[in-house]
Amino acid sequence: MLEITFNLREDGKVPYYVQLYRHIRQEIKSRHIPSGTRLPAIRRLSEHLRISRNTVETAYLQLISEGYVESRPRSGLYVVELEEDFSLSEEQAKQTVKRKVAADLKPKSPNIPEVRCDFRHGTNDLRHFPFSVWNRLTCQTMQEHSSLLSFYGDPQGELSFRIQLAQYLRQSRGVHCSPEQIIVGAGTQQLLLLLCQLLGTERQSVAVEEPGYNGAKAVFAQLKFQITPIPLDEDGINLEFLQRSGAKLVYITPSHQFPFGMILPIQKRLKLLQWAAENKGLIIEDDYDSEFRYQGRPIPALQGLDTRGSVIYMGTFSKSLSSAIRVSYMVLPEPLLEIFREIKILLEPTASLIHTDTLEQFMVEGWWEKHLRRMKNIYQKKHAHLLSLIVHYLGARVRVIGQYSGLHIVLEVLNGHSESELIRKAIENGVKVYSTTPYWINPDLESPPRILLGFAKLSEIEMEDGIRLLQEAWA
């Protein structure tokens, strides 16, 4: 154990050794010092608490004589195993270890069968993560740029990393930006929070797609923005509704609408930009998984089509590399950039310098390009396979929405069941699928239910198993 810290009363009423003995005994009884813990060496504790060694020794002897602590030869004093039930934290520690190993493949209760296939979204296919390269570059970063460890770094993200990002965004996504316009952060929500601060009090209302990403809406709601839902057409946000809403700010996922998956066509992108020009509007473009597009020509990001500085572009490495490293970015147009520069000096960075430096080297050495190309192929195959399985097993009972890109699809299920029935029947048959209801502000009760299926992590065999189970469940 580390140290024992508490407030020694100095009024002379209770001897120090009694105070120390009582404190440690209480900590042991309440399981805050777990059994098996080694007590601090007498010398160290006496230095730490600025009391004599004799005082510590007396307190320790009392604990030994009362059986709370035992002496082990050539090792030290240890807290003994007590006979009551486990303390909260030990039990939790065990559960956590279990959770890490088995994730959610274990049955949750006796009534629910084992999950044989989980169409969870927001995951990556890890079998293809370049572990050895990443580990090597991480160690290299730590060694070569060891001074990084004591830097807070640029609150905007390191310039050299932003140079790589700008080049990637231009070439792959058609985003036109200089490294100066990029802000690196630990996730889209954190960047949205910052963005809203930059927008100031003039824009306190925002239009969002209905349905749309609830994580973004949560940020707006926390900041007390007025949120106006705008319905979707088959090809994305309904621009007439947007126009009529009077909104000056819209948050949108044009390249793979979340959750429905449609891609905003080029004509509509140009019209949206025109809306912004005519209404002094601002567009937040969340390009969260647009790296993975499987059909048709790549459409440049809205940001790349914009000439008036009315688009804030947001992207992330969560889908394309790893969500665990927490690296996202946004591209600001000039007026917002000016405001950012004013407050920049007072901002702490949020993304890990170790990860962004590793990522920079990963890009410089060409691994990022290779990884992305490889994952695009892998996901394209999985996506095509999943669609063919759906046709084969589920046929006319379902309709796939937004099937051209991304790492999830949406099934409109036409067998007359409700969304909750469909999900429950699936779970009872060992397959987890997900609700789209949380993404609505005013849930659509009239349309057939829509079910979300993520596929990034699943193998072709697992997918086939899963869709077969769904067929049985929904028969």
Add this chain to the structure above:
Amino acid sequence: MLEITFNLREDGKVPYYVQLYRHIRQEIKSRHIPSGTRLPAIRRLSEHLRISRNTVETAYLQLISEGYVESRPRSGLYVVELEEDFSLSEEQAKQTVKRKVAADLKPKSPNIPEVRCDFRHGTNDLRHFPFSVWNRLTCQTMQEHSSLLSFYGDPQGELSFRIQLAQYLRQSRGVHCSPEQIIVGAGTQQLLLLLCQLLGTERQSVAVEEPGYNGAKAVFAQLKFQITPIPLDEDGINLEFLQRSGAKLVYITPSHQFPFGMILPIQKRLKLLQWAAENKGLIIEDDYDSEFRYQGRPIPALQGLDTRGSVIYMGTFSKSLSSAIRVSYMVLPEPLLEIFREIKILLEPTASLIHTDTLEQFMVEGWWEKHLRRMKNIYQKKHAHLLSLIVHYLGARVRVIGQYSGLHIVLEVLNGHSESELIRKAIENGVKVYSTTPYWINPDLESPPRILLGFAKLSEIEMEDGIRLLQEAWA
């Protein structure tokens, strides 16, 4: 290079190969595709843009014939070196590399001499960072818990990590909390932002120490809080002023006031808690570098003395381990925890799972304890050495404020010069010291100037050099 993405016009007015040729030429001329870049293989680009290979080939041939691109045997097509001046991003890339290597040890302009000693604060002593252990554990995390990489993880931080943290905080800082009360985040500012959201609209004003940490005040200001500065006594915040201010929320650094460094004594801590009890007040306790205390007995955190749930405790690994990994935490009392639980499902985590998992293992294996003990000894020696150097070289011309803990000290300089004069004279003599003015809301113009000196990164020899230079500069 990765990919070339742009919007092909399909109206038939301009042939595809001309559009492609023009686009690439423009990108080369504007340096967005730097010289030396390899163009994508014809096959790959044709697949990517969904145009024929012939179209790509024709565009490439045109670029070659015009001299923008050259063919290298058995390798591919490369953008040639153009003769104009460097593009912005290349120049910046070079500067960035330089910056990483030499940091700010280089002279900034011919008039300013080389910096021989930099008393920058907010850094760590890296010579003692356990690189090999940390690298080994990082790689182990990536391999053993590889599924972590595709998790977003618990928005609160992983429970197993929080269990370690709770134990550490209890034993080392006397903080009483369960792992459920801990929220892990990517920095104090990010956690303060979250906290302010939990506080809601009822508390929109906050009392802060004057002077105090400007990074915290920046968050409050961004959220439009009314900020009331409370003057400091010799032993920390003036409680009468706090009482009279009518504040219901106070942000405070009791264990090492920033920047002045005094330690709030136990009697005053109890009075502060009494203030909270009588006024339904809340206390944000920022314990940013309290691991390093060099004299007197350890005083438990305010949080540990509190029995009414009126303290929010904040801590960080930035000072004690590395600021680059961006891992901080806060401990919430029950009422705020309830509000957190309500919004938790919609929050993304911000700290890197890779780093927190590595840190967890670092703690489990006892390295954290060893590292902390070692650094405490090292910083204690440096601190004592710095104080003796100040007495020796600067003597009665200065007074040290808050000299019992932490990684920086403050010098009150009594030679009649202003703060800006002192800093300028120091720079002219090759030593960087820092202003305390930015930490004031209403700068104190009557007291002698106070200069901030961080010492964590400096060796004893560097410190001696630095203080000697200061003696010359301020003579």
